[in-house]
Amino acid sequence: MRKRQQRASATAGQQQAQQYYLVTPRHLAGGGDLRHVTEYLRASDWRDRSKTGGPIIFESPDRTVRVAYNPHTVPAGWTIRAKATAHQQAWRAVLSPHVPVEIVAGFSDALTTPRSAHAPNVWSPLQDHGWQAGRGHHTTAISPDGSAFVQFHQPASGEVRWWAGARTEQGQRAWDATFTSTTPMHLVLAFTTALADPLPVMRPRGHVPPDQRIRTTSVSVRPDEIAAWQRNRLALARAARVSATTARTGSTAPTIRPHTAGTSRPRR
Template sequence: MKKTWTGWGPTADQPEQHYLIEPRHLAGGGDIRYVTEYLRASGWTDRSYKGGQPVVFDSPDRTVRIGYDPHAMPGGWTVSGQATGEHQPAWHATLTTAVPVEVVAGLTDALTKPRSAHAPNPWAPLEEHGWETERGQHFTAVSPDRNAWLQYHQNEAGKAHWWAGARTEHGRAWDAVFTPTTPMHLIETFSAALADPQPVMRPRGHVPTSKWIRTTSVSVRPSELGAWQQARITAARAATWARHSWASTRPRIRKPASGARPDAAVGGARARR
């Protein structure tokens, strides 16, 4: 029997002070369960060490591993994909601890879903939300506040990588680096989450100290937080169930016997009506 997610607030359902923070790229890391509980609900295997650190999740087909270790150097998220087929070599991504979990989820949520049929364009979500693109040695998109970026970085040796980051008045806030072999649709879903203008919520005591963020104080009950998280988990479970259900019930096309016309089986079926 699956347990219902109850959130991570105290048992007494009293309103607590939280803050809506914008821009989201300066909101700080947030609670990693936003990412990990979605993976669990999507059928990923939890292989985390005793005590829960470091966190390790494997995809159902064991081709992708997601880890989180705040004590490593530099610490944060690692996402590694094995080579699959002739057209997808192995790939790797690292995201430091202060990358907002809502942005991390832009990458990790996409790994639990079928790939879209449309041709991916990582720059499109950024341009849609007012990010400026700069063409030079490196192709770069910069946020409207000039404090976050996504760059396709090419050095003199001919090597390349994707690099995203953000800064505050105190210096670099976080970095995310993707190998050039990272599937392009994952860079796009990451950039869409990064450019999303919607604020993100953080509890009191977890708001970064920066004059470059805007905060709105809100009172939220733990039951409301739990309900929001449960809705996200329920959506993941429903999508996973739907995929498995379709895979197990889709009709199988029987190949015609050797030498038979392709329409022979169809014609025979019509004759028997």
């Protein structure tokens, strides 16, 4: 009886709710947990080429795209490279370490699914959520609070590229992301969609950047709830993989519904 009580007590302790914060706007939330990106790639059958003590590296099943994270290189952060193929020029994306993982995942998740046949409009999700056109030579969209931007950068000399970023209250660089002009438009659209998404992202206590423009809501979350959300995200990755594989045969892929949990209260 005593052993059962001890096990029950240990389980209760493990499941004790912890304090997190729901953060908006998401582009100011800080980097987050890298596994949000990497475990989705793993569930999508990407090969983990990482070495102990070295950078994180994932390779696509056809070996044409690599996603790497290294905080010690210059530039530090995420580097995503694609080889030239018969249907696509080589391209590269570089995202600094403090790009929120939910925004990185918008881009990297899209690497695992076929592109749409429709012509993408990368500005549409920004316009839909109140981003305004900027002034100047370069085509630019600026977030409603003025702290983030997306720009199609066309210098008089040099490389044409997509450039996005966020800045602190003091105007300092919070993060930057650049994409070569050859980056497929559906991937840039996936990035801008994730960037403009008004839904908050969750960060642990002590991991919210000190910025007066950030709005937070305190939430109490148990470890098993976080684990359930993670499992659900990986299930979505596997379902997308199955759907892509079976589409040619007319089979029906399983439907996965998002799991939600947690009790929130306004932060005082």
